[in-house]
Structure formats: C-alpha cells, structure tokens
Amino acid sequence: MAHCLVNETLEPFDFSPETWGQVLTTLDRTLDAERRVVTAVRFDGVDQPSFRSEDLAAADLSQVARVDIDVEDAAALLAAAVEAAGDSLSCLVAGVGMTAAALRSGASDAQAELVALVTAVQALVTLTAAAATAASLSMGEAHGADAPVVAACAGLETALRGLVAHQADGHWTALADALDADLAPALASWHDVLEPIRERAQA
Numbered sequence: 001m002a003h004c005l006v007n008e009t010l011e012p013f014d015f016s017p018e019t020w021g022q023v024l025t026t027l028d029r030t031l032d033a034e035r036r037v038v039t040a041v042r043f044d045g046v047d048q049p050s051f052r053s054e055d056l057a058a059a060d061l062s063q064v065a066r067v068d069i070d071v072e073d074a075a076a077l078l079a080a081a082v083e084a085a086g087d088s089l090s091c092l093v094a095g096v097g098m099t100a101a102a103l104r105s106g107a108s109d110a111q112a113e114l115v116a117l118v119t120a121v122q123a124l125v126t127l128t129a130a131a132a133t134a135a136s137l138s139m140g141e142a143h144g145a146d147a148p149v150v151a152a153c154a155g156l157e158t159a160l161r162g163l164v165a166h167q168a169d170g171h172w173t174a175l176a177d178a179l180d181a182d183l184a185p186a187l188a189s190w191h192d193v194l195e196p197i198r199e200r201a202q203a
Contacts, residue, residue, distance in 0.1 A: 002043075002064040006071055020067070021057030027069065037077060040070040081131045082198045085124060089190050092120055096184045100176040114167070114175075118160065121187070125153050128193060135200045152186070152193040159183045 004011045004023055017023045024038065031037060041051035043064045050056055061067070099117050102110035159182040166175035 002061040002067050004067045004069060006069045008068075011069070018061060019057065020051070020059040020061060023061070023067065024051070024057065027071075031071060035074045036071050037074045038069055039072045039077065042068040078131055078135055078200075079198065081127060082194050085127050085131065086191060086194050086198075088120070088124060089187060092117075092124065092187050093184055095120065096179050096187065100179040103172045103176040103179075106172075110172075114163075118163070121156065121160065121183070124187075124190070125156055128190075128197075129153065131194075131197050135197050152190065155186050156183075159186050 004013070004017075006027070011027070013023075013026065017026065020041075020043075027038060038051070041048040043059070044066055045068075048056060095113075095117050099110065099113045102113050107113075159178070162178050162182060163175060166172075166178055
C-alpha cells in the first residue's frame, strides 16, 4: 500500500485502501467534520490536478509508493478565493472601459481585448459560483444566500448575450456602448455579491 502523507504527516487508516478514490472518500469524511478540504495531491511527486475526477478515483495505489496530500482550512481557502475575486474587480471595470475605447477607435487589437475581457468575466462568474457552493458545503446552507449570486450571474449573462449579439451584427459602437452601460455597472456592483460569501467564510 502507498504511504499517504497529509501535510507531510503519515495518515493512519483503519483499513488498507486499494484505490485513490477510497483514500479521498475516507479523508473527505474526516476533513468535513474538521471544516478542512483537500487542495492538492501528488503521486510519487507528480501533481494530480484532477484528483477528484472519476478516472483518477480508480487509480491503483499498489503502483504508487507515496501519496502527498495538501489540506487547508476550508474557511481560510474560501476567504482567499473571495478576496481574489474582489481584487480583480477594479481591473475588470478598467478593462471594460479600455475595450470600449478600443472598439470606438477601431484599434487593431480591439477584438482580442474583447475576447480576453469576456474570458475574464466568465472566470469571475465561475469563481463566484464555486465560492458560493463551497460556502454552502463547508459552512452549511444559509437561507436565501444564493439568491444574490443567482441574480447577479443572470445579470452578467444577459449583458454578455447582448455583447455577443452586437458583435455578431458588427455593431461596434453599440457594442462599446453596451460595455459601458451594462457590463461595467454589473461588475462594479459585484462586491455586493461577494460580501455575503465573505461574511459566511468569516463566521
């Protein structure tokens, strides 16, 4: 059986797990009670970024000598994720303005800026949704806590659909106007979405 180390300390098991999935399931059960979570896994020094995938769950540990598992406090991890999302907002809002200006001036890199901006906004939505889910899983459900997230994500989705429509029609001025009028305010108010999640992380 592989030696499993959690934060560099050998983890004792009351059975002999044969697969990585068995190890992860057992650890999750223990860590959930401690409000901690697995954040990284290495098999014989090789990173396993998809350590929660079904494919890796079946990995035979008889072929692995050592499994290193990094574990962090769920609340601290959640707070860091929310902080990172919040820190990105000013840059995103500034990016909206620069992209709008590039579209209006017909800059050669305007399309590339637009693609990068949309990708960044999608990443923000994904991170926020993941943080909200993590808060529910690790801190327990909070009545109505997801409503602001759902509403805000829907607002951004509507704004993005409008941008795509203007882009498809080649209406660059309208697209620039929509960036300023719809997307920028939605991003500027995103702190209102993150704050309830931050409060739950600090509870």
